[in-house]
């Protein structure tokens with residue numbers, strides 16, 4: 001156990017509070033339109049940590065003021081936001097922002113607004129719980145958009161590279177009651193695997209529609225899913241070779257008219273940026289404005 005400097009009692013209280021916040025936030029839904037409105041009002045085009053945090057701070061506040069807050073209170077939310085700020089301040093970028101912007105500009109990845117890509121997505125609503133308050137992602141709106149798009153496109157067969165605790169996996173299943181969700185992560189005995197793979201959905205009713213694969217994606221054979229997946233989320237190994245492997249397998253699994261979404265097109269993932277920049281020479285890729293999401297849409301047959 002890592003030394004957190006907390007007594008057992010404090011740790012238990014913290015865990016309980018975190019569970020409470022998580023339950024509260026999974027019950028509060030917010031429309032994609034409201035998230036876009038907040039983003040629109042924010043100055044600047046590049047996805048920035050500040051814009052994500054500010055947008056979400058406002059969303060949390062607005063939601064609380066409107067709904068009165070079922071369980072928990074505003075102090076919980078403030079505490080979560082402080083946690084986000086602390087984590088994000090300490091996040092290290094592994095590529096200078098300027099170099100990232102140069103590569104971005106030189107690539108053939110076209111920038112597009114979420115509304116241009118998904119006209120009508122405004123009406124889709126997403127549970128706030130899909131945002132991991134403890135994450136060090138550049139942008140806090142990515143997951144609501146990933147989930148909103150899965151709903152908007154009416155995904156029935158969803159595949160995720162990189163389960164981690166399974167928060168996004170859970171919301172894929174919860175937001176798309178008709179869908180089957182397959183999620184892949186490293187086997188638990190692999191030293192690179194994180195702790196608690198799939199723990200977020202384990203034991204919940206939504207888990208019945210989730211199929212978990214525990215295998216290194218590099219050795220995993222996608223043949224049984226050939227041309228069957230209509231929504232694929234690539235969020236596993238972010239190295240050049242890792243993303244290349246997952247992308248080739250995603251294209252093999254992609255059904256006509258299907259969608260692939262890559263996460264973390266950002267300075268912190270140089271291998272991923274380099275691979276997608278190359279891949280964009282032969283494939284139409286779109287970066288959703290003010291996010292770290294890149295999207296490919298296959299032609300329908």
Ligand SMILES: C[S@@+](CC[C@H](N)C(=O)[O-])C[C@H]1O[C@@H](n2cnc3c(N)ncnc32)[C@H](O)[C@@H]1O
Pocket residue numbers: 160161162163164165166167168169184185186192193194215216217218235236237238242
């Ligand atoms: C960024 S996390 C995934 C986050 C998750 N998609 C979410 O939205 O909460 C990346 C995950 O990819 C997994 N991963 C890394 N390399 C992998 C590989 N070669 N095969 C399968 N999974 C891998 C890691 O174990 C980690 O859990």
